[in-house]
Amino acid sequence: MFFFCSVLFFSLSLMFLSLNYTLFCEIEMFKLNSTIIEFTILFDWMSLLFMSFVLLISSMVIFYSNEYMLGDNYLNRFILLVMMFVLSMMFLIISPNLLSILLGWDGLGLVSYCLVIYYQNVKSFNAGMLTALTNRIGDVALLMAIAWMLNYGSWNYIFYLEEFKNEISMEIITWLMILAAMTKSAQIPFSSWLPAAMAAPTPVSSLVHSSTLVTAGVYLLIRFNFSMNYMMMYFLLFIGCLTMFMSGLGASFEFDLKKIIALSTLSQLGLMMSILALGSYKLAFFHLLTHALFKALLFMCAGNIIHNLNNCQDIRYMGGLMKTMPLTCSFFNISNLSLCGLPFLSGFYSKDLIVEFMSMDYLNLFVYFMFYLCIGLTVMYSFRLIYYLCVGEMNGLVLNSMSEKNFIIIKGMSGLIFLVICMGSILSWIMFFTPFYIFLPFYMKILTLLIIMLGIYLGIEMSKFSLIYNNLSLKFIEKSFFLSSMWYMPYISTFMINYYFVVLGSFFYKIMDQGWSEYYGAQKLFYEIKNNSINMQNIFLNNMKLYFLLMIIWILMIFLL
CATH class of the missing domain: 1.20.890 (cAMP-dependent Protein Kinase, Chain A)
Structure with missing residues (x-):
């Protein structure tokens, strides 16, 4: 059903785009005296195209889950939770109204908490609480924005963005929206929840990290981009560049397979935020769609590998998977190369265009250097991952039953592979009626390719360096803890915020509750x-x-x- 809806929405989006057509539907919920409560829906090419992608990926993920979660006693409950998750995202996509956006926004937060704690152990509960509480900051920002929208005639923000751009009320609302988007899309300093949310089952990670939860913030800012001034854009550009850099470094030192892919998502979100801040919301949306495809497939391949390795996620135990799981490794490598922006895969069309658009802009050296450095880091951790998984001998159990007999899982992954290869080219023709004109000197044009080559070399060398456990490499791993722990952000998000208050609470409890107040x-x-x-x-x-x-x-x- 989701798949057929996806095809329908894609066809409608093409029609709406070619006709430059936007449809507002106002459904009357109920009437009280002279007050009419209406539910507003916005259908334009952007919302329809994004919905088609969300539904396509979720249909593949649900199909994939039927075998991946086969031994689970509550499979129906899991599928229902995933469907609620997708429904919340639908609400968010089609809403031009802040109140109905809150419905989808809070729905995403609540259902994501239920999915993160699905396995019900201490690690899951901690990760779920961190996810929920970080997202609550964004929910509060959205509620405050709803209160500020009382200065205007209605909560349909889409009517007021450009007209009241320079008004103080609209500025405050846009700042609150930026805060909300930063929490949902895990920008610095709210990044720590994203790798922690890997405690959820892998099909959920595939859905969350491709097209639903983390992209909600970027999508909201794409809608609000008309009301941003230069100050907001510079702030967002700086935060996006820092997030890209931090997550790229973190992924280069990480050994957990799912966390590496999660940190790569964080890096791409930083890229989307940066290009959005440079003023090209269409390019950000283009990269959001292409990224959704290869990231969903990347997680599905990782899930199949983890499933076959008896739930082992440490890449140091893997190796030589090309012999035992050739098809999964092929899919995994194609997705990874698409993530790197290797020419003529889907990720290349958006990533290369973003970098060249940024090079054409009149910017300082910091932003230019950061963009290219982050591209190099992406290639570096991707090839490090490929080296660990596919090259060399198996480092895990000698007696293993690794095979590709999970036909439903393979079919679920096969549904996306064609799109991962071709969709970037198709979307670039669909979305941009007039192509971007890029005029760069030869050395700037070839710089991306040189950075990719350098990243490949460094990634493979770093893998060899990590595999040889001599004193030097062990010292290096110890010293790199700051880089690999996301600049201590998980500790700042948990211990720094909670620890001193808990200690103070216990002190007052001893002195007051169990002390003087008890005595007198x-x-x-x-x-x-x-x-x-x-x-x-x-x-x-x-x-x-x-x-x-x-x-x-x-x-x-x-x-x-």
């Missing part, structure tokens, strides 16, 4: 009443002699006084 409060009162009642009980439980003694004392007191 309820405990002291209870203690006094208890002692008095014990004394009275001793008196009343005693013999007649005590009563006579008390009576004599009482009589003496009467006579004396």
Whole structure:
């Protein structure tokens, strides 16, 4: 069903794009006196095209999950959660209204929490809490933006973006939207939740990291790009470049297969944010679509490898998979090369265009250097991954049952491979009626190719260096902890925020709750009443002699006084 809807939406998007057609649907929910509550839907080429991609990838992922999650007792519940996830994304894509966007936005946050904690262990619970709480910051920013939209006539932001661009209210709303997008798309300093969310099952990671949760922030900013001023764009460009650089470095030192692919997603999100900040929202959207295809396939291949390796995710145990899993390795390598931007695969068309567009712009050396450095890092960690997985001998168990007999998984992956190879070219013809005119000197034109070659060399050399465990490489790995731990961001996001407050709370609990307030409060009162009642009980439980003694004392007191 999802697949047929995807084909339908793709055909409609082509029609809307060729006719330059936009459709607003206002569905009346209910009427109260003179107030009409309406649900607004926006259909244009962008929303329809993005929906077709989301539905196509989710149809393949659900098909793939039928075998990947075969032993699970609650497979139906898992499929329903994934469908709720996709539905929330649909709400977000088709909404020109901030209130209905909040419905999809919060739906994504809530269902992603349920999916991250799906395996129900301590690591999953910690990752789920980090994911949910980081996303809550963005939800609060969105709620504040909804409150600020009360300055205008309605919550349909799309009518006000360009007209009120220079107004202070619209500036505040756009800043809040940038904050919300930074949390959802995991830009610095909110990056730590994205690798942590790898605790979810692999099909979920495939969906989350390609076309749903993490792209929601980029999509929102693509919609809001008309209201951005230069200050916002420079800020976003700086944050995007830093995120690209940090995640590229982190992936080069990581050994967890899923985390490497997650950090590569983070790098691509930084690239999308940067090019969006340079003023080309169409290029950001183009890269978002091509990235969705090869990243979904990359995760599906990684899932199949992990599945065959008996849930082992450490790439140091892998090797020689080309012999045992040739088709999966072929798919994996094609996706990886597409991610690197190797000529004439889908990633090349968007990535090369982005870099050349950036080179044509009038920018400082920092941005130019950072873009090329991050391309080199992408190639470096991709080829390091290829080297670890496909080259050499198997480093894991000698007795293993690795094979490609999971036909449903292979079919699910085969559904995307054609698009990973061809869709970049097709989309570049569809989206850009007039081609970009790029005029660069020869050395600037060839620089991308040289950086890719350098990245390939460094990636392979770094893999060899890591495989030979001598004293030098061990010292290097120890010293590189700052780089591999995402610049200590997971620790800052958890220990720095929680630790001191928890320690302070325990201190006050000891001093106040269990200290002075107990001594002078309820405990002291209870203690006094208890002692008095014990004394009275001793008196009343005693013999007649005590009563006579008390009576004599009482009589003496009467006579004396």
